Amino acid sequence: MNYKISYKEPDTKYLHIEATFSNISQKLLKVNLPAWRPGRYEIQNFAKNIRNVSCKALNGEDLSIKKVKKDIWQVKTEGHSEIIIHYQFYADIQNAGGSYVEPNFLYLNPINFCMYLENQQNEPCELNIDFAANTDIATGMSFQKKGNTSTFTCNSFHDLVDSPIMISSAIQHKTYMCQGYKFHIWVKGKIEIPWDKVLLDFEKFTSEQIDVFGEFPVKEYHFMLWMMSKPYYHGVEHHNSTMMTLGPDAQNFDEIYVDILGLASHELFHTWNVKKIRPKELLPYDYSKENYFETCFVAEGLTTFYGDWILYRSGVFNKEQYQKELETTLKRHFEASNKASQSLLNSSFDLWLDGYEKGVPDRKVSVYHKGAIAALILHHLIQQNSDNKNGLDDLMRELWINYGKPFKGYSYRDYQNISKKFIGKNASNYFKDIIAGNQSIKNQTKAALESLNFQFVEESKDTISLAYLKPYSD
Structure with missing residues (x-):
């Protein structure tokens, strides 16, 4: 499967696409377009951005093509073994998972089109x-550039659609080495960056994450950052890169740097947790429909907890900065979802239904926020069961060795069994109360915070229950 992308009408934002399919033997060929993208577990219906679909044989003969489902087309091949489908895609989505074009900037997520x-x-x-402004290219894919044309190659369709691309005439680029691996930082946007500090901080939290697992899953990794003119905060993980969108780019660098660090650390941790340590229901990805799984609280919750914790452990965040970020996570859960009727397990499964919306009152919990608190509690229980000799890092290494490195996928039962190995007799209550239960976990959270040398303090203000932290005296 090969693709050609061109931008012929600058005022319309429509990309012209040719998709060539070879080695065809079917008389009636079904051609799919992804309905969702990895990292965002909701149906997104990318087909709504496509128009003017037509099909030809290699010799130029017109072939019949008909849409038979919302994102499936059927082609009458008339005996041809190679066909070319022409269509246009509207690229005007400004977030980390979309595609966007303007005269001097092209951002693509191939999964979209x-x-x-x-x-x-x-x-x-x-x-x-x-693309005319084909000067600077940021991507994790291999490519060759000749004039305005660049050719990108991948080992599979899965790799292609897991590799975002930024093309521009103005992208800042720096690299650093960490424990034998090469890391790239690409930045598009009007922002002055103190590179010496940034490279040092990135190396610190990268090294701390590698220490957790003992190795890095890929040889090179790309942090891709698009600084927007509008307020924004969004990141998407990929197998050897992350795409991050932040804004506004007009603000002082120090004001947005905490967001950059938090997002980058979170997305880097996903290189292990989800891109390799993956729920078995997502192996392989089925792009045509929902891929239901119960363990998104592991994929996103543990990653959310680790993202800021790693920054603190590596010395990039001081105690006050970490306290603020952890406090935010606690407040978002306890103030919004403490009385929710769903468990983490239910909300993980229902992520495809309304996981990224506010939803109706007191129904669901966030797999990010409650999931992060569940990770904190798990760390505390592991320490208790081992006289502080072990912690959550040991569980993550076990997941990596048994499921991530061999890339075979884990089930909810597998996660329970590994957790039981580390927390012993507390396992049944942990999964019954914290993961599968819907009662408040405030008391368990208060106890767990002591393992990080923080104290949970609750105050009343009007009718709102506030939850925040105060560090113990040193």
Whole structure:
């Protein structure tokens, strides 16, 4: 499966796409477009941004193509073994998971617009892009550039759609080495960056994360940051990169730097947790429909907890900065969802239903916020069971060795069994009360915070229950 992208009408934001499919034997060929993207577990219906679909044989003969479902087309191949589908995609989505074009900047997530054949997803793919401002290119893919044209190659469709691309005439780029691995930082936007400090801080939290697992999953990694003119905060994990969108770019660097660090640390941790240590229900990804799984509280909750904790442990955050971030997580859960009827397990499964919306009152919990608190409690229980000899790091290494490195996927039962190994007799109550229960976990949280040398303090103000932290005296 090969693709050609061009931008012929600057005022319309429509990309022109040619998708070529070879080695076809079917008389009636079904061609799919992804309905969702990894990292965002909700149906997004990318087909709503596509228009003017047509199909030709390699010799130029017109072939019949008809939409048979919202994101599936059927082609009458008339005996041809190679076809080309032409269509346009509207690229005007300014977030970390979308695609966007303007005369001097092109940002692409191939998952948004690359049609595919189900039986060819594991075969090599090529993406050819013709863009006038083809000067600087940020991506985790291999590519060759010639004039305005760049050719990107991938081992499979899965790799292609897991590799965002930024192309511009103005992208800042720096690199650093950490424990033998190479890391890139790419920044698009009007912002002055104190690179010496940034590179030092990034190396610190990167090294701390590698120490947790003992190795890094890929040889090179790319932090891609798009600084927007509007307020924004969004990041998406990929197998050897992350795309982050933050703003506004007009603010002082120090004001937005905490957000940059928090987002970068969170997304880097995903390189292990979810991109490799992956729920078995997501192996392989099925882009055509919902991929339900109960363990998103592991994928996102543990990552949320680790993102800020790593910054604190590595010395990038001081105690006050970490306290503020942890306090925010606690407040978002206890002030909004302490009385929710759903458990973490239920809300993980229902993420596809309304996980990214506010939702109706007192129904769901956040897999990010309550999931992070559940990780904190788990760390505390592991320490209790081992006389402080072990902690959450030991559990993460076990997950990596048994499920991430061999890339075989874990089940909820697998996660329970590994947790039981580290917390012993407390395992049944932990999963019954914290993961599968819907009662307040305030008391367990108060006890767990002591393992980080913080104290939970609750005050009343009007009708709102406030939860915040105060560090013990040193």
